[in-house]
Amino acid sequence: MQSTLSIGANSNALGGLTDEQVFTLVATYRDRLVAVKKASRQIIPLTRPTLVHLKKLAEISHENINPFIGACINPPRTCILTNYCSRGSLQDILENDDIKxxxxxxxxxIMDLANGLNFIHSSFLICHGHLKSTNCLVDSRWVLKISSYGVGIFRDVAAHDDKLGEYEVYRRKLWTAPEILRLEGSAIYPENGTQKGDIYSFGIILQEILCRALPFFIGMNELTPTDVIDNLKEIRTTPFRPDLPLSSRQSDVALVDLITSCWDEHPEARPSASAIKQAVLKVNHGKKINILDNMVQLLEKYASNLEEIVESRTRELVVEKKKTDSLLYQMLPESVAEQLKMGKKVEAEIFEGVTIYFSDIVGFTSLSSDSSPMQIVNLLNDLYTLFDDTIEKYDVYKVETIGDAYMVVSGVPKKNENRHVAEIASMALDLLSKVKEFKVRHRPDHHLCLRIGLHTGPCAAGVVGLTMPRYCLFGDTVNIASRMESNGQPHKIHLSSETREALSGFKGYVIEMRGQIEIKGMGPVVTYWLLDGQVVE
Known part of the structure; x- marks a missing residue:
């Protein structure tokens, strides 16, 4: 014997039996999993009528009645065995927001409940007497089965109530018909209930199902179970009943009419169980609902909806991947990034012919000393945004920016024969023209001066580092390009003789000899100025 947690969060006990549906005590009986409900009455006299009654209970078979399997009458372990319903009680289902x-x-x-109640009323049981949502169990196939019928001999209500607090005692009476509540303590109190009392209880359960709320919306208003019972006992012109929300009244008129007829103040005016069964069929246009068929339809809708969700999420994933790739391609060349994404090692490579561009801002140090750090950040961001937009028109790759230095290469990592020199030359002319029109936000009257140097030759390139990997260039070509820039003049493009020679193969460029100058590490060399040429509009 063991305890198992039923689906749901909270539930009620079964009349005078001391079970709790939150944790249902289960056991194995003849290779069958059964629910064990402890009885509040421990001594059960085994008279002939009692034995006949228990035999009849065990013989009951109906799809919407939870089978009575047997009982143990050995004190202090007196208990009832019924079929175990894994979904828990109807109240468990209604209180579980995860179940749609x-x-x-x-x-x-509701149809299952009506069928089960109609069977009880037409059987030797005559009535249930303690019908409530906690006595309506749901099995693994989502079929509702009425339980705790015909077990009055196992109940000792007075002894059981003494163990409960006032709140719980009154909460258990929320499904009880007003006319029965008014007879409490009297000699004619119907211990085992009445058929019309069951119909009232059915109406209260319908309110629970329709609104997914406890009887009388306990917990959603200021009323306590004691308040509700006291109000129900009062005889009024307008009887006290749950106040159904307007949305329910408008959307389920037929069901609301059935509910109000079930809890009519006059018991004789309430419909019979068979009439309720026909009314529920009419609500569903005469169709008998199989909940498994309904769940299959729900699963089909869910699968269709899931396909749409997957398709939508896939589109979002593609968009996000493009954003990620775009960011990655800004840090590394696309061909290099693709190799890294595939987990491949990027080998360093020698490029025989490339042209490298270096530039920096003349007077940047003095400008920085007269500006705040944020102003310098804004200045460089504005300038390099302009540069980045401009170089997109050319077959070049931006290597890096360090402070006011801007480094670009063509011919790496994508080789372009000898066009690299023309691409860099045209790009340099374009950047020079753009910077002349550039306005410094915090110094509108200040004009930036750009100094540019170009050199053509071989170099090595590869990815350096694991954290924040960078695609770097190495070799004398890089150093000489940097020397061309540092030995240049403001608003001019300084060319090495190698760059001038490579560019001479392209028409439209105006080049002027600067003459021989002394360059650190190189000695005297002849250099040139690039004055004009082809610019991509």
């Missing part, structure tokens, strides 16, 4: 109940699902549960 559409109208068809609710009607199916």
């Amino acid at each position: 109940l559409d109208r068809s699902f609710k009607i199916s549960l």
Whole structure:
């Protein structure tokens, strides 16, 4: 014997039996999993009528009645065995927000309840007497089964109530018909209930199903169970009943009419169980609902909806991947990034012919000393945004920016024969023209002066580092390009003789000899100025 947690969060005990549906005590009986409900009455006299009654209970078979399997009458272990329903009670289902109940699902549960109640009323049981949502269990196939019927001999209500607090005692009476509540303590109090009392209880359960709320919306208003019972006992012109929300009244008129007729103040005016069964069928246009068919339809809708969600998420994933790739391609050349994404090692490579561009801002140090750090950040961001937009028109790769230095190469990592020199030359002319029109935000009257140096030759290139990997260039070509820039003049493009020679193969460029100058590490060399040429518009 063991305890198992039923689906749901909270539930009620079964009349005078001391079970709790939150944790249902289960056991194995003849290779069958059964629910064990401890009885509040421990001594059960085994008279002939009692034995006949228990035999009849065990013989009951109906799809919407939870089978009575047997009982143990050995004190202090007196208990009842019934079929174990893994979904828990109806109240468990209604209180579990993770379980979505559409109208068809609710009607199916109501139909099961009506069928079960009609069977009880037409059987030797005559009535249930303690019908409530905690006595309506749901099995693994989502079929509702009425439980705790015909077990009055196992109940000792007075002894059981003494163990409960006032709140719980009154909460258990929320499903009890007013006319029965008014007879409490009297000699004619119907211990085992009445058929019309069951119909009232059915109406209260319908309110629970329709609104997914406890009887009388306990917990959603200021009323306590004691307040509700006291109000129900009062005889009024307008009887006290749950106040159904307007949305329910408008959307389920037929069901609301059935509910109000079930809890009519006059018991004789309430419909019979068979009439309720026909009314529920009419609500569903005469169709008998199979909850498994309904769940299959729900699963089909869910699968269709899931396909749409997957397709939508896939589109979002593609968009985000493009954003990620775009960011990655700004840090590394696309061909290099693709190799790294595939987990391949990027080998360093020698490029025989490339042209490298270096530039910096003349007077940047003095400008920085007269500006705040944020002003310098804004200045460089504005300038390099302009540069980045401009170089996109050319077959070049931006290597890096360090402070006011800007480094670009062509012919790496994508080889372009000898066009690298023309691409860099045209780009340099374009940048020079753009910077002449550039306005410094915090110094509108200040004009930036750009100094540019170009050199053509071989170099090595490869990815350096694991954290924040960078694509770097190495070799004398890099150093000489940097020397061309540092030995240049403001607003001019300084060329090495190698760059001038490579560029001479292209028409449209105006080059002027600067003459021989002394360059650190190189000695005297002849250099040139690039004055004009082809610019991509």
